[in-house]
Amino acid sequence: MALLDVRDLRTHFRTDDGIVRAVDGVSFSVEKGKTLGIVGESGCGKSVTCLTIMGLNARRNTITSGEALFKGEDLLGMSRSRLREIRGNDIAMIFQDPMTSLNPVHSIGKQLLEAVLLHQDVTKKQARARALELLKAVGIPRAERRIDDYPHQFSGGMRQRVMIAMALVNNPDLLIADEPTTALDVTTQAQILSLMNTLQDEFGSAIIMITHDLGVVAETADEVVVMYAAEIVEQGSVDQLFHRPQHPYTWGLLGSLPRLDADVERLVQIPGQPPSLLNPPQGCRFNPRCPYVMSICRTERPPLAPVSDEPGHVDACHLDEATKDREGEKLLAGMLAEAS
Amino acid sequence: MIAYLIRRILWAGVLFLAVTVVTYVIFFIVPADPARLVAGKGAGPDEIARARHFLGLDQPVYVQYGRFLWRLVGHQSLGHSFTNRLDVNGVVASAAPVTASLVVGGAIVWMLIALPIGIFSALRPRSLLDRAGMVFVLIGISAHPVWIGLIFSWLFGFKLGWTPIANYCDFFNPSTECGGPVQWAYHLILPWLTFAILFAALYARMIRANVTETLNEDYVRTARAKGAPEWRVLTSHVLRNAMLPVVTMLGMDIGLALGGAIFTESIYGLPGLGRWAAQSLDTFDLPILQGIVVFATLCIIGFNLLVDLLYAWIDPRIRLA
Numbered sequence: 001m002a003l004l005d006v007r008d009l010r011t012h013f014r015t016d017d018g019i020v021r022a023v024d025g026v027s028f029s030v031e032k033g034k035t036l037g038i039v040g041e042s043g044c045g046k047s048v049t050c051l052t053i054m055g056l057n058a059r060r061n062t063i064t065s066g067e068a069l070f071k072g073e074d075l076l077g078m079s080r081s082r083l084r085e086i087r088g089n090d091i092a093m094i095f096q097d098p099m100t101s102l103n104p105v106h107s108i109g110k111q112l113l114e115a116v117l118l119h120q121d122v123t124k125k126q127a128r129a130r131a132l133e134l135l136k137a138v139g140i141p142r143a144e145r146r147i148d149d150y151p152h153q154f155s156g157g158m159r160q161r162v163m164i165a166m167a168l169v170n171n172p173d174l175l176i177a178d179e180p181t182t183a184l185d186v187t188t189q190a191q192i193l194s195l196m197n198t199l200q201d202e203f204g205s206a207i208i209m210i211t212h213d214l215g216v217v218a219e220t221a222d223e224v225v226v227m228y229a230a231e232i233v234e235q236g237s238v239d240q241l242f243h244r245p246q247h248p249y250t251w252g253l254l255g256s257l258p259r260l261d262a263d264v265e266r267l268v269q270i271p272g273q274p275p276s277l278l279n280p281p282q283g284c285r286f287n288p289r290c291p292y293v294m295s296i297c298r299t300e301r302p303p304l305a306p307v308s309d310e311p312g313h314v315d316a317c318h319l320d321e322a323t324k325d326r327e328g329e330k331l332l333a334g335m336l337a338e339a340s
Numbered sequence: 341m342i343a344y345l346i347r348r349i350l351w352a353g354v355l356f357l358a359v360t361v362v363t364y365v366i367f368f369i370v371p372a373d374p375a376r377l378v379a380g381k382g383a384g385p386d387e388i389a390r391a392r393h394f395l396g397l398d399q400p401v402y403v404q405y406g407r408f409l410w411r412l413v414g415h416q417s418l419g420h421s422f423t424n425r426l427d428v429n430g431v432v433a434s435a436a437p438v439t440a441s442l443v444v445g446g447a448i449v450w451m452l453i454a455l456p457i458g459i460f461s462a463l464r465p466r467s468l469l470d471r472a473g474m475v476f477v478l479i480g481i482s483a484h485p486v487w488i489g490l491i492f493s494w495l496f497g498f499k500l501g502w503t504p505i506a507n508y509c510d511f512f513n514p515s516t517e518c519g520g521p522v523q524w525a526y527h528l529i530l531p532w533l534t535f536a537i538l539f540a541a542l543y544a545r546m547i548r549a550n551v552t553e554t555l556n557e558d559y560v561r562t563a564r565a566k567g568a569p570e571w572r573v574l575t576s577h578v579l580r581n582a583m584l585p586v587v588t589m590l591g592m593d594i595g596l597a598l599g600g601a602i603f604t605e606s607i608y609g610l611p612g613l614g615r616w617a618a619q620s621l622d623t624f625d626l627p628i629l630q631g632i633v634v635f636a637t638l639c640i641i642g643f644n645l646l647v648d649l650l651y652a653w654i655d656p657r658i659r660l661a
Contacts, residue, residue: 056564060465088567095565100558105580105655114576115566150656166566 001072002029003206004053004174009066009076011045011052020277022048024230025066028223030174035200035207037221037238039214039253041274045230046210047096050176052076054093055083070174089119092167096179098159102151108135108162109147112169119170134165137202138195157188164195168203175200176208181216193219214253218242223312226250229275229285232304236313245328246307246315248290255331284318292319292327348648352641359637360630364405367626374422374624395422408630418631423623428631431616436635438508438612441524442531442604443597447590450536450543457540458547459579462555473544480541485600489534489607496530503529506609535604539593546589550582557581584655591647595640 011023023045030036038046051057053068053075068075070091075083087093095101103111112131116122122130128147135143138161151159160180167175177196181189197220200207209220217224217238224241226234226249234247245251252270272289275281281288287297296318307313308321317324375392376383383391392398396407411417418428457477461470497505509518509527518527554560555578563577602614609615613632620628652658 054565056561084567084569086567087565093565095558095562097558101562103559103563103577103581104657106576107656114563114568118567152657163562166562 002069003032003071004030004208005067005069006049006053007067007069009049009052009068010064011048011057012063014061014063015278018278019063021230021280022277023052024277024280026225026227026230026232027066028225028232028235030206030208030223032173033200033204033206034222035209035220037209037211037217037224038227039211039217039224040227041212043274043277044227045277046227047178049227050093050178050208050210054087054091054176055080056093085119088115088172089170090172091174091176092170092172093176093178094160094163094167094180097183098156098163099183101163102159104151107148107150108154112147112162112166115166115169130169131165134169135162137168137199138162138165140165156184157191160184160188160192161195164192164199168199168205171203172205174208175205176210178210179212180209182211182213189216196220214257226253229280230277231285232316233286234315235304236307236310236315240307240310240313243332244307244310244313244325245331246313246321246324247286247317248292248319248327249286250315251328251331252289254335257335284316292323294318348645352645355641356634356637360408360634361405363630363633364401364408364626367624367629368401370624372624374626377624378422412634418634419627421620421628422625426628428627431628432613432631432635435611435613435616435632437511438610439598439601439605439614441508441511441528442535442601442610442612443594445525445528445532446535446539446597446604447594449532450540451590453536453540454543454547457544459551459574461544461548462551463574465552470548473548477541477545480537480544483537485534485538485603486607488537489530489604492530492534493607503527505530508610508612531604531608531610534607535597535600538600539597543586543589547582547586550585551578554578554582580654584651587650587654588647591643591650595636595643598636598639 006029007027009023009026010021013020013022026045026049028036028038038049040046048057052064055075057064064076066076070086073082073086075086078086102108106114109128109131112134113124113127116127116130117124120127120130132143132147135147140146140158140161146154151162154162164180180196181192184192193216196207199205207220209216211217221238224234224236224238225232226241226247228249234241234245234250241250242254245254249270252268255268256270270289275285275288281298283299284290284297284302287293290297300318302316302318304314304316307315315324319327373388375388375395375397378395379388379391389398396404399407408419411419416429418432420427421431457473461467461473464470493505496502504527507518507527509520509523511521511524512519560573560577563573568577598613601612602618604610605612605614606618613636616628617632619625620632
C-alpha cells in the first residue's frame with residue numbers, strides 16, 4: 001500500500017465570479033521514503049492540491065471531493081481532531097516563503113517546542129533537547145545560543161532550515177514542501193535541497209516536492225507529476241520524464257530551463273498565459289498555447305493514457321506516440337547540442 | 341535601552357514646553373479680560389487695574405509664562421485660581437482621580453466590548469454576529485456621547501431606575517452619603533458605558549480588521565500545519581500579532597480620551613478634570629486651565645512612554661532595534 005494515495009481529488013472555490021476549479025480530478029500516490037515532484041506554472045493547482053490534503057484551505061466557500069488515503073485513512077473525510085493529530089506529526093509541511101512562515105513574536109525555540117509538545121508527551125526540557133538536536137541536524141551554527149533568537153535575527157536560508165527542523169521534529173512519514181527554495185538565492189537553494197536529501201536518508205520521510213523548477217525535480221524526485229490548469233498532463237519516474245517526455249507542455253517546461261552553459265540570447269518561453277480556471281478551454285486545456293494543436297484538441301479532452309513500454313508513465317495528449325517520441329527527442333538533442 | 345529612555349524623557353520635556361507655550365498664547369489671543377471678570381460687574385477702572393496687577397496680568401506674556409514656569413519647576417506649584425484663589429494643585433489633585441476612574445474604567449469597558457465583537461466578527465465574517473457587530477459599530481461611531489449619555493440616563497437611570505444618574509463616590513474614604521468601591525463603581529456604570537461606546541465601536545472595527553489580516557498570515561498557516569488547535573492558533577499566534585497596533589492606539593487614545601471626558605463628566609455631574617476645564621474656560625481662569633493642561637500633558641507623555649515600553653515587550657523586533 002502506498003503511504004499516500006490521492007484519488008480523483010477536486011478542490012473548487014466558490015467566488016463572486018463563479019466556481020474556480022483549482023484542482024480538477026488529480027490522482028497520484030507517494031511511496032514510503034520516496035520523493036514525488038509536482039511541477040507546473042504558478043496557479044496550476046499544485047499548492048492547492050497539497051493544502052487540500054493537509055486540510056488547510058479555508059473551509060468557507062471550498063468544495064472538496066475525492067479521496068486522500070494516508071496509511072489507509074481518508075484525510076478528507078476524517079474528523080478535525082484526528083486531522084490535527086496527523087498534521088505536524090505524521091505529515092508535516094514547509095512553505096514557500098521562510099520570511100513570513102515563522103511567527104515574528106515568538107522565538108524559534110518556542111515555535112519548535114510547540115511543535116513537539118503538541119504531539120509528544122514529554123517535558124519541556126526534553127522537548128527543548130529535541131528541538132536543539134534538530135536545529136543542529138539542519139545546520140544552524142551555535143544552535144544552543146540561537147534557539148532563543150527570534151525569526152528576524154535569521155537570514156532567509158537559515159529560516160528555511162528552521163522550518164525544516166520544525167517539520168521534522170516529530171519524525172513525520174511525509175513531508176510536503178511547497179516550493180521550499182523559490183524565495184531563496186541560488187546558492188542557498190542548492191544547500192537547502194542537499195540538506196533535504198540528506199535528511200530524507202536520515203529520517204526516512206517521504207517528500208512531496210512542489211516546484212515550478214524542473215532542475216529541482218531532477219535533483220530530488222523519484223516520481224514526477226506535471227500539472228497544467230488543475231489537471232495532471234504527464235506523470236512518470238524522473239528517468240522517464242527527462243528521457244522520453246511525452247506532453248508538449250512538458251517539452252515547454254524543459255525548453256524554458258535557463259542554461260548557464262549555453263549561449264542563448266533569450267529564454268524559450270511557452271507562449272500565452274495559463275487559462276482561467278473559472279472557465280477553462282474546451283477539450284485539452286493546453287490547446288490555446290500548444291504548437292502542435294489539432295482540431296480534436298479543441299473539442300475532446302485527452303485522457304491520461306499509458307506510454308508504451310514504460311510502466312507508470314502516463315500522459316494526456318492526442319498526438320500519436322511516434323510524433324511525441326520524435327519531437328521529444330528533437331528537443332532533448334537540441335538541448336544537448338547547445339550544452340556541448 | 342537607557343539611552344533610549346533618556347532621549348525619550350528629553351523629548352518629553354520639549355513637548356511639555358511646547359504645549360504650555362501654546363496654551364498661553366491661545367489664552368492671550370482670545371479677546372477677553374479676566375481682570376474685569378474678577379473685579380466684578382460694578383467695578384471701576386481703578387479696581388480693574390488693581391485686579392489686573394494682583395493677578396500679574398499687567399506684565400508682558402513672556403514674563404507671565406516665565407513666572408508660571410518658575411513656580412512650577414521651583415515650587416512644584418500650579419498657582420492659584422483667578423476667580424476664587426483656589427490652589428490649583430488641590431483642584432487637580434481632587435479632580436484627577438475622578439477623571440482617571442472614568443477614563444481607565446472606560447478603557448477597560450471599551451476593550452471588554454470591542455475585543456469579543458472584533459475577534460468573533462473576524463472569525464466568522466459575514467455571519468449574523470459579524471453583521472450585528474458592524475451595525476453596533478456604525479451606531480457607536482455616529483452617535484454623539486452627549487446624546488448617548490442623555491438616552492442612557494433617561495432609560496437606565498430614570499425610566500428603569502437601575503443606576504444613579506449623577507454624582508461621584510470616592511473609592512476610598514467613604515463619607516456619610518456614599519463611598520467605597522461598590523458605590524464608586526455603581527455610580528460610574530453609566531458614565532463608563534457612555535464614554536466607552538464610541539471607542540468600543542472604533543476598536544471593534546480595528547480589531548476585526550487586524551485579526552482578519554493576521555488570520556491570513558503565513559505563520560498562522562504554519563501553526564495549523566503543526567497541528568495546533570484553533571483556540572491555540574488564535575491566542576498564541578493571531579492575537580499577539582493582531583494586538584500590536586491596538587496597544588499603540590490604546591496608549592494614544594487614553595490621552596485623547598481626556599478630551600472626550602469633558603462631555604461625560606458634564607452630563608453625569610462628575611467633578612473631574614474635564615468639567616473643571618470647561619468651567620474655567622467660561623471664566624477665563626488661566627491657572628486652572630493651565631494646570632489641567634500641564635497635568636494632561638504629563639499623563640499623555642507618560643502613557644506614550646508606557647506604550648513604547650509595552651510595545652517593545654510584545655514585539656521582539658522593536659526590542660532589539
